[in-house]
Amino acid sequence: MTGAGRRRAQVHDASGALDLSWEEANRLALVAELDVLRVRITAYPGEAHESVAAADRRLIAARSLLDRPSALDELAAALRLTGFERTLLLLAVGQELAGEVADELTAAHGQPRPTFGFALAALPGAHWSAITPDGPLRRWELIRLLDSASLTGSPLAADERLLHHLMGVRYLEPDLAAIARPVQPMHALPPSFATAAETIRLVWERGRPVVLQGPQPANLPVVAAAAAKAAGRDLRVISVADLPSAVRDRDRLLRLVGRESILAPAAWAFDADGAQPAETHALVRALGTLSAPVAVLGPFDTAVADGVHVAVPRLPIPERVAALKAALDRHAAARPDDEAATVAGVFDLALPDVELAAGDTASGTPLWHACRARSRSRYGTQARVVRPRAGWDDLVLPATHLEKLRSLVAAVRHRTRVLHDWGFAGKSSRGLGTAALFAGHSGTGKTLAAEVIAHELGLDLVVVDLSQVVSKFIGETEKNLGRVFDAAEDGAAVLLFDEADTLFGKRTEVRDSHDRYANLEVGYLLQRMESFTGLAILTTNARSVLDQAFLRRLRIVVTFPYPDRTARETMWRRAFPDGMPVDGVAPARLAAVDLPGGGIAAAALTAAYLGAGEDRVTAEQLAVATRWELAKNGRSLGGRGPS
Structure with a gap:
């Protein structure tokens, strides 16, 4: 029995089976549809009607095993392929999936791979626009021309990612997997964030890109992931810094993003933190051509004309309290009843940091210290901590x-x-x-x-x-x-x-x-x-x-107030640490010198350095230090000074 005959027998035998998985049924349906195409192309005129009718019956039987559309049906509907484009795609796939299809194509028109010229002549509903670069087959890189010198004579090849998809195998395009990170949706969002996530989902339904902005960048992927989950998709985040710098390479990568949105249930977010406004604007404009669930995550002050802007605000105190309590409950972290409210009123943590702080608390770190550690920000050169x-x-x-x-x-x-x-x-x-x-x-x-x-x-x-x-x-x-x-x-x-x-x-x-x-x-x-x-x-x-x-x-x-003599005496007494050996120093006499608290602290430290070599600090050394401190402001110490 030939390979084609074995496939026909498999489809026939499976028609009565009820326990096939969708993946198995999807493969049988694809084989049956390939068989119909093969018969239409290779059957002799005298037997064409009977052979096609038998193949159609096998296809109907295979389709009856599916509890939802096949991978090819879903793809054709999503891309709005014409009947000719769908058949052309199937023709390119066939010779990759079944070697005998290549043999029969060789017998039919002299070469193992189909050409566009052959498809124009052999397939019904043929139209030239199916092979244009802007058409769905080439725009989404579903098929490739192996010889760019001739449109009609070039062999057609199906993309590997497409082949696996049609066979029901799910994986991420390697060029995207190298730079994209998955973001898992968190537990129930606070109301303010849930409202933003629902807005994003509705915008995606209309095929528009979203510009998601907020003062806390760590919350933006959280909200986008919730929107993706509501849309039945997984969120993947790509940093704008990881996009190719060459325009042609970047455009191709974005087209792959659009294709993956069709081949797999994925939504995409581009982290524009640190990107220039012009770069962000160009990205949003390019994403608008994909009609895919995409979002650009930017700081609060990013001005982008294109796309639908959705704000993710800081949580009000009641929602912060509720989020912290819920996280502590999930981690079974013990704490006083009113502590969460006090801590949440002070620390405005992003939701991922709330979860981390709750985990730290469950491990024994006090809640206040856990939140303080998770809240420390980076100020660069503009401030010091x-x-x-x-x-x-x-x-x-x-x-x-x-x-x-x-x-x-x-x-x-x-x-x-x-x-x-x-x-x-x-x-x-x-x-x-x-x-x-x-x-x-x-x-x-x-x-x-x-x-x-x-x-x-x-x-x-x-x-x-x-x-x-x-x-x-x-x-x-x-x-x-x-x-x-x-x-x-x-x-x-x-x-x-x-x-x-x-x-x-x-x-x-x-x-x-x-x-x-x-x-x-x-x-x-x-x-x-x-x-x-x-x-x-x-x-x-x-x-x-x-x-x-x-x-x-x-x-x-x-x-x-400027310290009076009584205050200065107290300051002098407190200026010397307990471990500092002081010899014959009278704070009451030192207080006679008109120095503010900062000057007193500076003089005490200077005197300590002067006396360190002798392992004690004397009144004379304090007098020198005091004289130097007064000299900073053009003042002098009369006589021998305090002692």
Whole structure:
């Protein structure tokens, strides 16, 4: 029995079987359809009618075994192939799947592979457009011309990926598998994210690309994966940085993305983090030609004209609390009942980090520390992160000032209760953060107080480097500050602007374009400070130069007094660590010298270095250190100085 005869027998014998898988039934249906095509091409005129009728009956029997359309049926419907295009595709596939088909083609027209010229002559409904580069067969690289010199005489070959697909074998195109990463959908999304995911699904149904934007990049793939799941697809993410730089190669890769969206239930997201706006715009425009479920993931300020924009906002506090509690329950992490609400009110973690923090908590890490570790952001050169160590005992301030500082700690710790439970967040979306101004002479403890607050809260202190933030180029200062504010909100850090009058100075009368842009810069800062939901502390030596509109937006203003003699004596006593050997030093006499707290700390450290070689610190060494500290400001110490 010939190979064709064996296939016909298999189809006939299987017609009564009921326990075939779809994959097995799909292969039988493809074999039967190939048999019909073979008979139509090779049968002699006298026996054509009978042979075709018998082949058609076998095809009907094979199709009856399928509980859903065959792979070829699904592909033809998705690409809207004409009858001729479908048959031409089947003809190219046939000689790869069955060697006897190649033998019969050789006998029919002299070569083992079909040509377009042969198809035009032998197949019904033939049309020239089936072989054009823009037609579906060549656009999606389903078939290839082996000899580009002749359209009609070139042998046709089916793509390997197509062959496996038609046989029911699922895998990802290797060129895409090398750069794409799968993203699994998470558990039930918070309502804000679920709404965004449903919007994406509806946009995909209309065949439009999505531009997905939000202030927390890690949440964007999560929402896109939920949309893909709702559409019955798996999400794969490709970094724009991994796309080929050559235009031709990039276009081909994007066409492969479109083809994979048809061959396999996949949706695609392109991570545009770090890409230039022009590059992102060109990508969205190119994806719009695919009519595939695709999304571009970009930062919140990316402006792209094409595509449908969908925003993924920061979660409100109630949804953050619910997400954290649900993650802790999934990981069976024990914690006090009200701790999750307190922690979620402070740390605005992306959902993947929430899961990781819950896992850390289940392994024994305290919830606060787990969230703090997962929330640390990268600030680049625009800020430096300080691990605070100073405590309340290091501050020498009047009781009323300490009370104001402690109120800042309370404002951070009790955000959930005040804003959510008591409803203040429902009254207004502005000014929900805490901004404080520490004013006073240099060395009076402003920066130290910020460190004490951060240490008390168990948060990092992020000191903004104004030399790296302020730019002479228009708009760059605002962008730099925006990145710092966003990172601080993600990381729940205490944000410190030293010498804030540099940024928050008074707006001036507009005399030229420089004044106009300077005023716009101050205006942006006012808005960004008001929308910042964390704790921002600004210090200044010149409160009078600050813009009044900015001062109105401050929650608390603390004016640090210049220390009197009693305060200076206390500072001197606390300036010497317990392990420092001090010989004959009288803090009461040292306090007679007019130094602020910063000067006292600096003098004590200098004296320690002077006395380290002798393994003790003497009054004379402290006098030298004090004299040097005074000299920094052009002052002198009369007589022998304190002892």
